Amino acid sequence: MSASTIAPPVPQGAVRRALRGAGARVGLCIAAVFLLLTVAAPAVAPYDPYDQDLSSALSPPSAAHPFGADQYGRDMLSRVIYGTRTALLAIVMADGLALVVGGGLGLIAGFTGGHIDAVIMRAVDVLLSFPYLLLALIIVAALGPSLTNSVIAIGIIYTPQYARLMRGQVLKVETLDYVTAARAIGASRLRVMLLHVLPNSFTPVLVLATLQSGAVVVETAGLSFLGLGAQPPSPDWGALLADGHGYFLTAWWIATFPGLAIFAVVVGFNLLGDALRDQFDPKMRSL
Amino acid sequence: MAQYVAHRLIQLVIVLFGVSVVVFVTMHLLPGDVAQLLLGDHATAEQLVRLRTQLGLDQPVWVQYLRFVEDATGGDLGTSIQSGHPAMKDVLTAFPVTLQLTLFSLALASLAGVPLGVLTAMRQGSRFDGVVMTLTLFGVSMPIFWLGLMLLVLFAAALGWLPVGGLMPVGLDPPRVTGMSVFDSLWSGNERMVVASLRHMLLPTVTLASVPLALITRITRAEVMAAATLDHVRTARAKGLDTARVVLRHILRNAAIPIVTVIGLQLGLLLSGAVLTETIYSLPGLGRLMVDSILSRDYPVVQAGAMFIATLFVLVNLLVDLSYAALDPRISRA
Numbered sequence: 001m002s003a004s005t006i007a008p009p010v011p012q013g014a015v016r017r018a019l020r021g022a023g024a025r026v027g028l029c030i031a032a033v034f035l036l037l038t039v040a041a042p043a044v045a046p047y048d049p050y051d052q053d054l055s056s057a058l059s060p061p062s063a064a065h066p067f068g069a070d071q072y073g074r075d076m077l078s079r080v081i082y083g084t085r086t087a088l089l090a091i092v093m094a095d096g097l098a099l100v101v102g103g104g105l106g107l108i109a110g111f112t113g114g115h116i117d118a119v120i121m122r123a124v125d126v127l128l129s130f131p132y133l134l135l136a137l138i139i140v141a142a143l144g145p146s147l148t149n150s151v152i153a154i155g156i157i158y159t160p161q162y163a164r165l166m167r168g169q170v171l172k173v174e175t176l177d178y179v180t181a182a183r184a185i186g187a188s189r190l191r192v193m194l195l196h197v198l199p200n201s202f203t204p205v206l207v208l209a210t211l212q213s214g215a216v217v218v219e220t221a222g223l224s225f226l227g228l229g230a231q232p233p234s235p236d237w238g239a240l241l242a243d244g245h246g247y248f249l250t251a252w253w254i255a256t257f258p259g260l261a262i263f264a265v266v267v268g269f270n271l272l273g274d275a276l277r278d279q280f281d282p283k284m285r286s287l
Numbered sequence: 288m289a290q291y292v293a294h295r296l297i298q299l300v301i302v303l304f305g306v307s308v309v310v311f312v313t314m315h316l317l318p319g320d321v322a323q324l325l326l327g328d329h330a331t332a333e334q335l336v337r338l339r340t341q342l343g344l345d346q347p348v349w350v351q352y353l354r355f356v357e358d359a360t361g362g363d364l365g366t367s368i369q370s371g372h373p374a375m376k377d378v379l380t381a382f383p384v385t386l387q388l389t390l391f392s393l394a395l396a397s398l399a400g401v402p403l404g405v406l407t408a409m410r411q412g413s414r415f416d417g418v419v420m421t422l423t424l425f426g427v428s429m430p431i432f433w434l435g436l437m438l439l440v441l442f443a444a445a446l447g448w449l450p451v452g453g454l455m456p457v458g459l460d461p462p463r464v465t466g467m468s469v470f471d472s473l474w475s476g477n478e479r480m481v482v483a484s485l486r487h488m489l490l491p492t493v494t495l496a497s498v499p500l501a502l503i504t505r506i507t508r509a510e511v512m513a514a515a516t517l518d519h520v521r522t523a524r525a526k527g528l529d530t531a532r533v534v535l536r537h538i539l540r541n542a543a544i545p546i547v548t549v550i551g552l553q554l555g556l557l558l559s560g561a562v563l564t565e566t567i568y569s570l571p572g573l574g575r576l577m578v579d580s581i582l583s584r585d586y587p588v589v590q591a592g593a594m595f596i597a598t599l600f601v602l603v604n605l606l607v608d609l610s611y612a613a614l615d616p617r618i619s620r621a
Binding site (some may be wrong): 122123125126127129130131132133134135137138139140141142145214218221222225226227228238241244245248249250252255256258259262263266267270 | 301302305306308309310313314424425427428429430432433436437439440443444445451554555556558559560562563566567577578580581582586589593596597600601604
């Protein structure tokens with residue numbers, strides 16, 4: 001059997017094609033700026049995000065403070081720029097946790113089948129039977145309010161989606177000729193699962209991870225807004241919005257700019273995720 | 288159909304069992320001593336032992352779980368540490384506020400989303416379609432807690448047109464009948480109360496409806512576009528029927544099932560969004576109660592709220608599934 005007959009159907013240049021559209025390019029630019037600000041925050045931010053200057057407290061946007069200052073005179077622009085770090089941390093940790101645990105469970109469920117599959121998928125059904133924020137709330141209630149615990153909670157609530165998607169992909173890929181061929185030439189079950197099924201089930205999972213990135217930023221900020229995630233004085237976008245909630249009658253800028261930052265990041269990842277989804281799952285294009 | 292209902296009811300029991308396990312495990316087995324939490328740092332060892340015995344925490348885990356299920360099925364989920372009331376009573380007192388907010392938002396999202404979806408599908412590629420689709424992208428991308436704050440900044444702080452929060456103005460409370468301010472105001476027959484209650488509900492409703500409205504518009508548009516290409520629609524058009532009749536009788540009927548399902552499935556989104564919306568607008572609903580209870584470590588209320596919302600969510604999803612099967616007989620036969 002030649003190598004070509006057992007080669008998996010890898011979409012050549014699919015990612016590049018997906019990123020050709022205008023929406024995808026805008027998304028890519030936003031994501032790039034977001035990543036750049038995360039890395040270069042100390043160089044880009046005009047002030048230390050924790051530096052208090054009570055003489056500037058609640059001062060509106062000006063040349064010295066383009067996004068204004070909060071109730072302690074801290075520069076809002078610097079705090080919003082540093083907020084990219086918590087947002088990125090949330091994406092990497094929560095999305096990563098959901099991807100590794102959910103993807104792993106889906107892979108095992110799909111590949112082994114039988115009772116293990118049934119048990120894993122019923123557990124997934126139970127997790128899906130909670131409204132997502134409620135599940136996050138009870139996990140944070142048990143672990144205690146903090147950024148780490150809120151990120152764990154968000155990771156757990158997204159786990160079932162990855163498990164379902166990965167299981168479906170595994171069941172599909174498993175029936176392809178090249179997997180049968182790999183089995184026929186005597187590859188062990190573990191080898192088939194890790195070297196043949198997993199890599200070729202992974203693309204839609206990565207698309208889901210991109211699509212979820214924006215949602216993860218929103219959920220994490222939402223928990224911080226409720227006082228259950230990052231705690232003051234952390235320059236987390238949700239915590240900044242909570243500060244702004246207390247001053248919305250007199251200082252609109254405190255809530256406006258962190259919210260705009262969340263909005264921009266979510267639009268960016270949604271555009272990017274939509275473009276990738278359209279490429280890899282054209283049936284969903286009309287949505 | 289009867290077999291399908293029975294099958295779904297068995298699944299419901301399994302899911303509810305799972306829900307009870309998740310709530311029990313998170314509330315009882317994770318790090319931290321409940322007795323210590325309840326009594327505080329200054330409790331003596333003797334007091335802690337006594338409370339653990341009283342709460343049954345000295346029993347094996349499975350005994351504790353069975354006791355929890357037994358109490359929960361009787362509606363007893365403990366006593367609130369903050370209010371001293373049965374936890375379930377606090378939950379049921381707060382629930383009508385959340386129910387009213389959820390119903391109003393779902394009504395707004397459906398009544399605006401379906402026509403917008405149909406119109407954009409009919410004018411696909413037009414400027415109107417482009418504007419609405421861009422707005423729906425904004426709708427799904429905008430965090431509702433930010434939208435809520437911006438609406439407050441604009442309509443309450445800058446323009447002063449609408450109140451900043453709460454269910455009713457101070458000193459103007461309708462007699463409690465349903466616990467839902469608008470319905471209680473209507474019941475009272477006091478026009479001033481009705482107007483005030485509606486003014487207080489406007490911003491929270493718009494805020495909470497934003498995401499479901501965007502989703503319903505997008506899904507309706509996609510379903511109508513798909514249904515418009517079917518053969519029987521072409522036949523209807525060829526017969527010379529006017530567009531309104533083709534859309535209402537032939538396209539929407541086929542597109543209705545997925546749209547109705549999607550509308551029904553917005554409940555989870557709405558219940559989650561209600562937590563944030565109630566916080567922004569200081570509404571004394573179930574979401575706000577849950578968050579306050581977590582922050583004050585009032586675990587019986589968190590537990591009661593979690594069991595109540597999850598059970599409600601599972602039951603509504605079951606009803607949506609059953610209505611789906613009733614609308615499309617192929618599903619119950621599958």
